[in-house]
Amino acid sequence: MDLKHQTLELEKIGGKIEEKKKVEQKGLVDLPQPHKGVVLRFAPNPSGPLHIGHARAAVLNSEYVDRYQGKLILRIEDTDPRRVDPPAYQMISEDLNWLGVEYQETFIQSDRIPLYYDYAEKLINKGAAYMCNCPGGEFKKLKDNSIPCPCRELSVDENLLKWGQMETMAEGEAVLRIKTDIAHKNPAIRDWVAMRVVEEEHPRTGKRYRIYPMMNFSVAVDDHLMGITHVLRGKDHLANSEKQKYLYDHMGWELPAFIHYGRLKMDDVALSTSQARQGIAEGMYSGWDDPRLGTIRAIARRGINSQSIKELMQEIGVKISDSIISWKKIYGLNRNILEEKSNRYFFVGDAQEVHIKNVPEEVLRVVERPLHPDFLKRGYRKIPFTGKVYLNPDDLEQDQVLRLMDAVNVKVENGKVDYHSHTFDEARALKAQIVQWVPSDSNISTEVVMPDASIIKGWSEPDCDKLTVGEVVQMERFGFARLDEIIDDKLIFYYAHP
């Protein structure tokens, strides 16, 4: 019996069909419990500029803040003096700015060290934290067997005393641990470290502090103090969320909603910030915005729109399963935006100069082509056709008739190029390939930096002298590229994609 018949049958005997309460959901899923004002945070470690992975967190937080009219806090987590790269503070805000991510407040954790000390002391007083002198390996051995270390039994007073002395202790001599469950089935959760001594000078606070909080400690304290309602983080923090839960419980704090998303991988760029830094130091990469890197600034330099990145991140969402994103996907999204925005120009790379033979006088003229075929109001570019042109060698490879766009048709034979005819109809009848060209006696020297950092040298049409740095154009039959720099009379473009 199919559903329809069953339904009829059921109605006959007086049954009721329960209504479905599913609601169609578009785009990002809703946040759980969005009632009380949503407060979110984006909390990067200042070890370098933002990369595509950061963009996910930043964009998602930003989108939710917009949806619920909430508040976004930027919190810079610089509690490990060894992992702070001073220029990063500035780069992070620049990158967020490019992404169009707005935040209402900014905190820097190294400004808040004394505050963490206060809470450490409170935890000790509650008997929820203890000073531990065990060498790391020793503690691990005990912990892995669910055996509490001797320090765990210290009295509050003894702990307070040791905590007071920590200031003068050497690195590694003692740590402050948060009590969890020493028999927790996941050994990683058992009695984690909250405070340790670091003898490195901090780029911002110098030698003012020697005791620094661990990420799990400062994050939990700050998330509570800042009233964070939802924590969006990668699933690599799954265990950390559970660790932090113990701190909330000790303090009697209400837990925010934790949302974990999966890992993001990009084909080609698998470079971590530290690898990138090393590559830059060794001169392998030109800088943080080298086109081969997955940093926000590298992506921006190539003419990728921040809107494309936003759309991508919204599409990927907060799923916990991992995603592999391809450049092709980004290119596709970006092309949708660029297609309308970008004006068209001729560029010929690896150009070959060609003097077309037997060109009749009357076809020599200034060719006009629209800046954009769909938006004629934008105007026209002017390209003088004198019979002397640069063409792409690929187009000359086989003997055939070519149409130089809006100019003339030429016959290619054994590398020699002869005038063939003039009209488009003639070219069409021959199914001639239509190609771009640049006058060899009137042009602009141009270099295009490709995604693999190789450089294609060539010439672009004269009207490109009207372009300004930052503008993204479509080089017909070549692809989209962003004007990056003008050196003397030479244009340097960064290639985006076809």
Added chain:
RNA sequence: GCUCCGGUAGUGUAGUCCGGCCAAUCAUUUCGGCCUUUCGAGCCGAAGACUCGGGUUCGAAUCCCGGCCGGAGCACCA
């Protein structure tokens, strides 16, 4: 190894919680066609997926068990 978590077209997603409207959504991709002028653009069209095996059920992408594959964590980094 231990703890935890995933697996829908090439890729990214919707649907999974609350089984039937799912012969499964949308995007990208690929392929084909069109275009009085970009065959690397645009427009139109098509292709392509529920990890496998059992079970429960009238009915399973959806619930249960197991296998396989993948991922994360197992620090005095964040």
